[in-house]
Amino acid sequence: MGLTAVQYLTPTKVQVQERGAVTIPANIRREMAIAAGDIFTVLCVGDSLIMTRKRLELPGITAEFETIMRESGVTVDDLLEDLDTQRAAYVREQYGLDA
Amino acid sequence: MDWTPKVFLDTSALIAGLASATGASHVILALAEAGLVQLVISDEVLTEAERNLQAKLPRALPAYRRFLTACPHQLIPSPSRKDVLMALQIIHPKDAPLLAAAMVQAVDYLVTLNTRHFMDDPEVSRQAGLRIGTPGDFLGWFRQGIKG
Numbered sequence: 001m002g003l004t005a006v007q008y009l010t011p012t013k014v015q016v017q018e019r020g021a022v023t024i025p026a027n028i029r030r031e032m033a034i035a036a037g038d039i040f041t042v043l044c045v046g047d048s049l050i051m052t053r054k055r056l057e058l059p060g061i062t063a064e065f066e067t068i069m070r071e072s073g074v075t076v077d078d079l080l081e082d083l084d085t086q087r088a089a090y091v092r093e094q095y096g097l098d099a
Numbered sequence: 100m101d102w103t104p105k106v107f108l109d110t111s112a113l114i115a116g117l118a119s120a121t122g123a124s125h126v127i128l129a130l131a132e133a134g135l136v137q138l139v140i141s142d143e144v145l146t147e148a149e150r151n152l153q154a155k156l157p158r159a160l161p162a163y164r165r166f167l168t169a170c171p172h173q174l175i176p177s178p179s180r181k182d183v184l185m186a187l188q189i190i191h192p193k194d195a196p197l198l199a200a201a202m203v204q205a206v207d208y209l210v211t212l213n214t215r216h217f218m219d220d221p222e223v224s225r226q227a228g229l230r231i232g233t234p235g236d237f238l239g240w241f242r243q244g245i246k247g
Contacts, residue, residue, distance in 0.1 A: 041129075041133070043126065043129050043130065043133065044126070045126060045130070045238055045241065045242055045245075046238060046239065046242045047242075048242055048245065048246075050130075050133075050135065050245075052133040052134075052135070054132065054133045054134065056129055056132045056133065056169075057132065057165065057166060057169035057170075058117075058125070058128055058129050058132050058166065058169070058170070059120065059129075061117065061162045061163075061165060061166045061169075062116075062117060062118070062119070062120045062125060063120070064159070064162045065117055065118045065156075065159050065162055066118070066119070066120070068156060068158045068159045068162075069118060069156065069159075072156060072158070074155055074156055076114075076115055076118045076119050078155060079114050079115075079118055079151065079152075079155055079156065080111055080114060080115065080212065082151065082154075082155075083110055083111055083114075083147060083151060084193070086110070086147040086150050086151055087110075087143075087147060087193050087194070087197075088193055089150075090143055090146055090147060090196075091192065091193055091195070091196055094143070094177055094196065095180060095183055095195075095196060097183075097187075097192045097193075097195070098192070099191070099192040099193035
């Protein structure tokens with residue numbers, strides 16, 4: 001599912017209320033069949049917020065990574081640091097290129 | 100309008116996005132799982148990521164594989180030797196297969212944390228005919244796209 005015309009429907013201002021509540025305009029609720037109690041995931045992309053109905057596995061998977069990394073004393077930099085070596089090996093195996 | 104850009108992720112961005120919830124790489128993976136961008140991954144990227152985790156964080160391999168199952172993605176095969184030789188004219192030999200794979204697929208964006216080989220020389224992007232940038236660069240471009 002990409003960004004369809006539904007998502008571009010009538011840009012409308014909304015105001016954040018007490019405790020962060022926001023009312024989704026009625027026409028958008030109707031078009032997207034949004035009802036009370038529906039659950040959305042909110043993604044922050046710079047100064048934009050994207051709400052999706054999709055329940056994402058990613059947050060749980062990354063939390064699992066972070067726990068394992070903490071317990072193993074491994075950082076993100078550690079994970080990234082030898083990728084050059086992996087790449088050189090792959091290129092040599094697949095294409096015989098000495099990189 | 101239906102706009103779902105094709106984003107080719109380098110191994111560095113894939114691993115960073117899985118291992119840290121705070122960076123732009125993570126947001127790209129979330130957008131991909133939500134179906135808002137089309138994730139493109141090559142055989143090379145999967146091989147490197149698998150080998151890297153096997154060597155450094157083997158306990159995380161099941162979580163890594165779970166993400167690949169959960170997140171829709173297009174897995175592309177290794178490019179032909181002919182395509183790689185063409186890419187060799189543009190970029191460092193080590194990165195030629197990855198660039199060739201992205202060129203063959205005509206992706207909308209190649210996202211990498213390797214600025215040295217892919218971005219320091221703007222000729223790489225120009226000659227490849229691809230947008231190439233960091234995860235943060237991609238999100239800036241994506242934001243402009245969704246604002247129309």
